[in-house]
Amino acid sequence: MKQEILKGFIVIEGLDGSGTTTQLDNITSFLRNRNISHIRTFEPTDRETGLLIRKVLAGQIPLKQETIAYLFAADRNEHIFGEKNGIIELLKTNRYVISDRYHFSSIAYQSINSDPLLVEELNSRFPLPEFLIFVDVPVEECQRRINMRNGAVEIYDNIDYQRIVLENYNKAIGLFAESQMKVIRVNGTKSAEEVTGEIISAVFSD
Numbered sequence: 556m557k558q559e560i561l562k563g564f565i566v567i568e569g570l571d572g573s574g575t576t577t578q579l580d581n582i583t584s585f586l587r588n589r590n591i592s593h594i595r596t597f598e599p600t601d602r603e604t605g606l607l608i609r610k611v612l613a614g615q616i617p618l619k620q621e622t623i624a625y626l627f628a629a630d631r632n633e634h635i636f637g638e639k640n641g642i643i644e645l646l647k648t649n650r651y652v653i654s655d656r657y658h659f660s661s662i663a664y665q666s667i668n669s670d671p672l673l674v675e676e677l678n679s680r681f682p683l684p685e686f687l688i689f690v691d692v693p694v695e696e697c698q699r700r701i702n703m704r705n706g707a708v709e710i711y712d713n714i715d716y717q718r719i720v721l722e723n724y725n726k727a728i729g730l731f732a733e734s735q736m737k738v739i740r741v742n743g744t745k746s747a748e749e750v751t752g753e754i755i756s757a758v759f760s761d
């Protein structure tokens with residue numbers, strides 16, 4: 556896969572319960588304290604497409620698995636190329652744009668119940684981030700954290716599914732081994748502060 560790299564674009568990925576949101580909180584407060592211009596963003600987005608996906612994830616709208624893969628790709632297309640607040644646009648005025656999830660999530664999650672080649676194809680034209688941060692946490696630990704949260708259950712909240720998601724993440728990262736994208740894999744079982752420290756020294760050390 557040969558995809559363009561967007562300098563300053565950073566993506567954080569991990570299983571549900573791996574702590575990506577906490578890491579984003581910590582990274583953005585680090586950048587804010589140093590007056591480094593940045594924008595935090597996420598997928599599914601809070602655009603109309605993303606809101607529709609949230610309903611699907613909550614089990615409110617039953618759709619074919621392929622349709623879900625198309626929806627994530629459609630939401631991503633606006634997220635990256637959108638004229639109003641799209642990532643490419645935001646990078647013109649910000650040093651960093653940091654996204655909680657990107658197309659690696661589609662490859663990891665949607666490839667399970669729909670044709671992996673379709674998912675790859677739908678996502679093959681999106682540019683790559685300069686850095687992909689993967690927060691590595693065993694499936695059992697993620698599940699324990701999710702159970703403690705006691706929030707609304709989503710369609711992918713089950714341990715067997717998550718095991719395959721983790722395998723797929725490894726494959727997804729492998730797909731880009733030849734690219735210039737820098738992959739930072741951190742051990743997410745360490746304390747949140749330690750994990751943040753590792754990410755900061757790998758990504759923002761210059």
Ligand code: TMP
Pocket residue numbers: 571598599612627655656657658660661662664665709711
């Ligand atoms: P969140 O918990 O990080 O808000 O993500 C919502 C869920 O959506 C999570 O289970 C991962 C899933 N997801 C996909 O299945 N495919 C995708 O492309 C993205 C961005 C998220």
